[in-house]
Amino acid sequence: MRTRLAIRMHAMLERYFPERRLFLRSDSDTRFIRLKPGTQLFAFVGGSAIVAWTIIATAILLMDSIGSGNFREQARRDQQTYELRLNALSDERDARTDEALAAQARFNVALDQISEMQSQLLESETRRRELETGIEVIQSTLRRTMQERDIARSEARELDQAQTEIASSSNGATPQSNEMLDVISTALADTAAERDQVIRDAQSALSLAEEMKLELALMEEKNDQIFRQLEDAMTISVEPLEKMFTSAGLSTKSLMDEVKRGYSGQGGPMMPLSFSTKSGDLTAETLRANRLLDQLDQLNMYRIAAETAPFANPLQSSFRYTSGFGMRWGRMHKGTDFAAPYGTPIHVTAEGVVVHADWQSGYGRLVKVRHANGIETRYAHLAKIRVKKGQRVSRGDVIGDMGNSGRSTGTHLHYEVRLNGRAVNPMTFIKAGQNVF
Incomplete structure (x- = not known):
């Protein structure tokens, strides 16, 4: 049974891959190599597989190169858009700061x-x-x-x-x-x-x-x-x-x-x-x-x-917002992040009493200030703390320097406002006080 099947397969292969002989001649001798149909089939399949693999690999590399180029171009455009947006926000913040200072001056004159x-x-x-x-x-x-x-x-x-x-x-x-x-x-x-x-x-x-x-x-x-x-x-x-x-x-x-x-x-x-x-x-x-x-x-x-309420901005020099209040990467971000050069002075945003001025786990070097009406502000990831526990501070006093301590990926200030122990959006207070302070 096996012989008949082998004979039939051999006959079918003979039709497409007839037996061939490869002669190798030297000066004194001539030899040949007989290529059977099975050997030719194996060589053909192997060569086809190599060619197909080469074509597929080349196509994949080409598509990956094109995709990478598009991705980099898109990332570059997104980065430019983000930088333009940040610059616009920075200009708007500076304008708001000037307006707030002018309003404060008018208020003092009044x-x-x-x-x-x-x-x-x-x-x-x-x-x-x-x-x-x-x-x-x-x-x-x-x-x-x-x-x-x-x-x-x-x-x-x-x-x-x-x-x-x-x-x-x-x-x-x-x-x-x-x-x-x-x-x-x-x-x-x-x-x-x-x-x-x-x-x-x-x-x-x-x-x-x-x-x-x-x-x-x-x-x-x-x-x-x-x-x-x-x-x-x-x-x-x-x-x-x-x-x-x-x-x-x-x-x-x-x-x-x-x-x-x-x-x-x-x-x-x-x-x-x-x-x-x-x-x-x-x-x-x-x-x-x-x-x-x-x-x-x-x-x-x-x-x-x-x-006695935190209507002021904790930074009085140039900065940019890097993260707002709300959900971030599946977790609740309970404050607002401000990025500026390392060592930038941090100012307390309202009159109050310092209740914590030390290291605290992920916050790093942390200052907590208790204000009136159940309000508390927190200033985290500091490089240096410049106040002591129990010290009374007034709006604008320097309480520390911006740093990268604790669970932080870069130099910035993590600023929180808590009302009766519950974290609220600090920007609500800052925006409310823009036309006054």
């Missing part, structure tokens, strides 16, 4: 103007009271003068009548009568002179009273202008602060309550201010001044609250 206007208002109120007192004194003096004038006129009439009677009886007058007449005439002249002086004094008092009324009217108009300017300044100053707290998701009521609890001592910065009168009802200007001073008190509370 506070200075408010303080100056408040002083002018207090001086104006004092001057107004002095003028009112002066007018009352002048009016009292004028009333007394008018009474004296009326008395003098009555006395002058009596003297005139007496002089007439004496003149009518002067034909039979005695030396004593003449002497009496001279005395009466002298008294009458003195009374007339006194009357004229009283009239002049009354006219002077009336003129002075008119001048003081005019000055009082001008002062009231000036006070009204100062009030309007102060009220506008209050509106311009308070609205950005309220918007800043609202954008950061903070309750202004709880913030104000916290500030009041922290600054409740008499004579401190939160001591209520008001005008008052010794007796009688408060005037419209006094009520307006009290409302304005209440707004100043509220603005002062907002300012103190803003100092």
Whole structure:
């Protein structure tokens, strides 16, 4: 059976691969090599396999080369796009920083103007009271003068009548009568002179009273202008602060309550201010001044609250964002990463107390600062720590240098904001404070 199958296969191979002989001739001898059909088939299959493998390998290498070139080109384009985007973000950040600095300067100027206007208002109120007192004194003096004038006129009439009677009886007058007449005439002249002086004094008092009324009217108009300017300044100053707290998701009521609890001592910065009168009802200007001073008190509370919340940026030099808050590689990234040169100063973003200043596992060198209203900020991967535990810091103080400590792949700052122990997006606070700080 096997022989027949072998014969058939041999016959079929003979049709395609007939037996061949390869002659090898030398100078003295001739030899040949017989190539059987099976050998030729094996050589053909082997050669075909080698050629096919060569073609496939060449195609794979060519396609890989083309694909690698496309991938590198795409990676280069992506890198250029990313760099352009980073540059745009950096320019936008610089512009926002300039705007924030300008807004802070305007805010400080507004506070200075408010303080100056408040002083002018207090001086104006004092001057107004002095003028009112002066007018009352002048009016009292004028009333007394008018009474004296009326008395003098009555006395002058009596003297005139007496002089007439004496003149009518002067034909039979005695030396004593003449002497009496001279005395009466002298008294009458003195009374007339006194009357004229009283009239002049009354006219002077009336003129002075008119001048003081005019000055009082001008002062009231000036006070009204100062009030309007102060009220506008209050509106311009308070609205950005309220918007800043609202954008950061903070309750202004709880913030104000916290500030009041922290600054409740008499004579401190939160001591209520008001005008008052010794007796009688408060005037419209006094009520307006009290409302304005209440707004100043509220603005002062907002300012103190803003100092205790992390609205500032931890870096005050050039930097770029490298990673934001949220999911990253399947894990929650609880902060924002800022990249800058090694050793860049790190600034605390709000007033608070340092509660940790040491090494902590993956954070590396870590500084934790506790602020008011249950807020805590963290500054990780530092190269050097420049504060101690328990130290009180104010916004802008340098607390460390940027580094690469802990579980970090490069020089950067990992910045966290935690509200009542829960991590929140730091950019919410930074963006909210861009137009104020």
